[in-house]
Amino acid sequence: xxxxxxxxxxxxxxxxxxRTHVYAISKDDIVKWPELPSTDKVDAKTLDTLAQYTGDxxxxxxxxxxxxDLLDKKGKLEWEISGTKPNVLFLNKIILNHPxxxxxxxxxxxxxxxxxxxxxxxxxxxxxxxxxxxxxxxxTKPSGSTGEGIxxxxxxxxxxxxxxVCPAPFYAGKIETEAGNISGATDTSIVTTx
Amino acid sequence: xxxxxxxxxxxxQNWLNTPVDDRDIEAGALMLLKLNHNQFLYRNIxxxxxxxxxxxxxxxxxxxxxxxxxxxxxxxxxxxxxxMEHATKSxxxxxxxxxxxxxxxxxxDNDQPNAKHIGQRADHDKLSAEIQNLxxxxxxxxxxxxxxxxxxxxxxxxxxxxxxxxxxQLGELDKEYRANWAKYDAAQVIESKQTTTKLSDxxxxxxxxxxxxxxxLLTSLDADDEKTTKVIxxxxxxxxxxISSGGTFSPKNQEELKKYGLKFE
Numbered sequence: 001x002x003x004x005x006x007x008x009x010x011x012x013x014x015x016x017x018x019r020t021h022v023y024a025i026s027k028d029d030i031v032k033w034p035e036l037p038s039t040d041k042v043d044a045k046t047l048d049t050l051a052q053y054t055g056d057x058x059x060x061x062x063x064x065x066x067x068x069d070l071l072d073k074k075g076k077l078e079w080e081i082s083g084t085k086p087n088v089l090f091l092n093k094i095i096l097n098h099p100x101x102x103x104x105x106x107x108x109x110x111x112x113x114x115x116x117x118x119x120x121x122x123x124x125x126x127x128x129x130x131x132x133x134x135x136x137x138x139x140t141k142p143s144g145s146t147g148e149g150i151x152x153x154x155x156x157x158x159x160x161x162x163x164x165v166c167p168a169p170f171y172a173g174k175i176e177t178e179a180g181n182i183s184g185a186t187d188t189s190i191v192t193t194x
Numbered sequence: 195x196x197x198x199x200x201x202x203x204x205x206x207q208n209w210l211n212t213p214v215d216d217r218d219i220e221a222g223a224l225m226l227l228k229l230n231h232n233q234f235l236y237r238n239i240x241x242x243x244x245x246x247x248x249x250x251x252x253x254x255x256x257x258x259x260x261x262x263x264x265x266x267x268x269x270x271x272x273x274x275x276x277x278m279e280h281a282t283k284s285x286x287x288x289x290x291x292x293x294x295x296x297x298x299x300x301x302x303d304n305d306q307p308n309a310k311h312i313g314q315r316a317d318h319d320k321l322s323a324e325i326q327n328l329x330x331x332x333x334x335x336x337x338x339x340x341x342x343x344x345x346x347x348x349x350x351x352x353x354x355x356x357x358x359x360x361x362x363q364l365g366e367l368d369k370e371y372r373a374n375w376a377k378y379d380a381a382q383v384i385e386s387k388q389t390t391t392k393l394s395d396x397x398x399x400x401x402x403x404x405x406x407x408x409x410x411l412l413t414s415l416d417a418d419d420e421k422t423t424k425v426i427x428x429x430x431x432x433x434x435x436x437i438s439s440g441g442t443f444s445p446k447n448q449e450e451l452k453k454y455g456l457k458f459e
Binding site: 031032058059060061062178 | 197198199202224225227228229231233257266267
């Protein structure tokens with residue numbers, strides 16, 4: 001076991017929440033997963049790498065991570081334990097609020113409810129967290145509302161629950177999207193020189 | 195969305211264009227894994243390395259051919275479903291050459307809403323040779339389609355990409371087969387009409403003079419000249435008019451004119 005001190009320097013602000021988009025893909029379209037370091041073999045050299053995938057997600061040919069735009073100031077990533085010692089897992093949860101309730105959103109929800117998806121959720125600092133792992137199925141519970149009156153809250157929601165051995169692992173690898181590759185460490189484009 | 199990633203196609207091409215000894219086998223294996231999801235083959239290639247280079251190359255070339263047609267694997271699967279459905283309809287309707295009762299009926303579908311496909315027509319012999327040939331041609335196509343169709347059924351345990359080439363051929367033949375039927379069914383018998391009318395005395399003399407004058411002209415013209423062709427066509431027209439008006443030409447004159455390809459029938 002690799003334990004280290006958990007320090008915090010006062011005066012450093014801690015950004016709260018998630019950014020206004022996530023990426024999702026069906027597990028069927030992932031042909032190779034990055035690896036999460038093992039706690040017993042001490043693959044990780046430092047504490048922060050123990051909860052971070054190493055390597056990249058390799059997607060099936062012609063498949064890309066799909067972007068879901070979210071409402072600002074909504075959605076929080078949470079985790080809690082599930083089960084009893086030693087058979088204990090982390091249950092990673094988030095509710096995503098997509099502003100539209102159109103046909104595309106309905107179609108996405110229709111498929112997601114019965115599928116097994118993986119979600120990449122960027123924190124405010126740009127670091128991505130992974131919901132969904134190779135071993136356990138992800139549950140996506142879609143819901144939605146047209147709102148009421150003229151100022152009611154409307155949109156399509158995705159309540160996600162993903163059991164994992166780790167609290168929503170970090171992912172610093174490559175994210176292949178329809179708009180190009182971005183880094184899971186910073187949520188910025190990866191520029192490749194020809 | 196099911197969009198073909200052209201950048202990935204280019205990567206496959208580059209890998210295949212690299213000399214065998216310089217190829218990165220792990221990169222190739224990973225590209226193939228992305229294409230066929232075959233984890234067993236991927237791990238085998240990683241473990242056994244270059245000994246499986248020929249297998250890897252064969253598989254990569256197969257997928258490259260499909261991608262260069264602008265098709266993803268989902269497209270291949272969809273195409274196969276469509277082609278097999280159409281071909282089944284065509285083949286179940288029977289062979290056009292072995293039908294004896296002229297009762298051959300092929301179901302129309304959305305592709306050929308107006309096609310009748312009623313086998314050999316009663317006026318088959320009166321159709322132009324070109325149209326008659328379509329009927330015969332469809333007989334050959336039918337048996338080619340049948341062979342491909344049976345091959346594809348025997349390959350049911352393989353992946354759609356393995357059947358793609360034969361499926362593509364079957365689809366092309368089926369299109370041609372249906373198009374031929376459509377043309378054959380729609381063809382009309384064109385009755386030949388007598389357009390020539392009996393010449394008046396004045397026109398008869400004029401036509402004879404035209405033939406006589408131009409016979410002299412032909413001796414001075416080059417056979418390959420475009421003008422020669424025009425003159426001969428016009429002379430043939432006048433000869434036909436003279437003959438249909440009951441006129442005749444002396445055997446000597448006929449022999450001289452026949453040298454230029456003119457006919458007296």
